[in-house]
Amino acid sequence: KQEVTQIPAALSVPEGENLVLNCSFTDSAIYNLQWFRQDPGKGLTSLLLIQSSQREQTSGRLNASLDKSSGRSTLYIAASQPGDSATYLCAVRGYGGATNKLIFGTGTLLAVQP
Amino acid sequence: DVKVTQSSRYLVKRTGEKVFLECVQDMDHENMFWYRQDPGLGLRLIYFSYDVKMKEKGDIPEGYSVSREKKERFSLILESASTNQTSMYLCASSLTGQISGNTIYFGEGSWLTVV
Numbered sequence: 082k083q084e085v086t087q088i089p090a091a092l093s094v095p096e097g098e099n100l101v102l103n104c105s106f107t108d109s110a111i112y113n114l115q116w117f118r119q120d121p122g123k124g125l126t127s128l129l130l131i132q133s134s135q136r137e138q139t140s141g142r143l144n145a146s147l148d149k150s151s152g153r154s155t156l157y158i159a160a161s162q163p164g165d166s167a168t169y170l171c172a173v174r175g176y177g178g179a180t181n182k183l184i185f186g187t188g189t190l191l192a193v194q195p
Numbered sequence: 196d197v198k199v200t201q202s203s204r205y206l207v208k209r210t211g212e213k214v215f216l217e218c219v220q221d222m223d224h225e226n227m228f229w230y231r232q233d234p235g236l237g238l239r240l241i242y243f244s245y246d247v248k249m250k251e252k253g254d255i256p257e258g259y260s261v262s263r264e265k266k267e268r269f270s271l272i273l274e275s276a277s278t279n280q281t282s283m284y285l286c287a288s289s290l291t292g293q294i295s296g297n298t299i300y301f302g303e304g305s306w307l308t309v310v
Contacts (some may be wrong), residue, residue, distance in 0.1 A: 115299065124199075124285055124301035170238070173297075180254070183299060187237040 085110045085173050087186035094161055095194050102189045104171035106150040109149045112174045114158050115183070116145050119168045122191045129156070131133075198222070199302035201286050207308045212275040216305050218286030227269035228287040228299070229253075229261065238285065244269055276309045283307075 084107045094100050113132045117125040129138045131144040137191040144157040152172055170191045172183040202217040228243040240253030242261040250261050258280060262270045273280055283306050289299040
């Protein structure tokens with residue numbers, strides 16, 4: 082059974098710092114991996130989707146990498162801003178009968194201090 | 196922009212009541228999902244649907260049912276609400292086809308408190 086882990090559970094950094102969020106998964110047979118942002122009390126917003134054949138994706142100050150063989154993905158945020166404060170979740174889409182299912186990690190709560 | 200709309204943002208219901216949570220998407224997506232989100236447990240899939248009138252159980256379907264009579268609408272039903280169903284409920288939708296390229300879109304969430 083696929084399990085997705087995100088460490089640390091919470092992170093606080095000063096504004097302007099570059100930071101890395103980690104996501105690991107136990108079964109490397111995945112279709113894709115997606116990173117989301119969730120603001121308090123709100124739904125999830127998709128940030129980046131990496132297909133199983135890709136190694137990384139970039140959007141603005143965000144860069145996500147995928148290493149299927151080691152079961153790891155990282156989300157790199159450059160020059161962090163207070164507006165980046167949110168919970169970041171990763172999710173993997175796997176194989177099997179319910180191929181549209183996403184398995185989520187429990188998230189990393191990021192606080193960027195001004 | 197894709198829009199997934201959950202009609203009720205905040206609900207308070209009594210134990211034993213029947214509860215309906217409604218979700219509508221406007222992008223003709225085949226797949227729709229209901230998740231619940233709890234602190235420390237993350238998002239857990241309750242049910243999903245890949246077509247009208249089709250449904251499959253997720254990881255925690257007990258105490259819930261769903262209805263998909265129209266492609267754009269997916270309803271979550273709590274037949275007899277209990278206090279352990281107090282949670283944030285999230286609806287989502289996505290396209291089928293090339294599964295590996297499909298982004299999933301979420302609604303704003305429905306906070307349900309059962310007293």
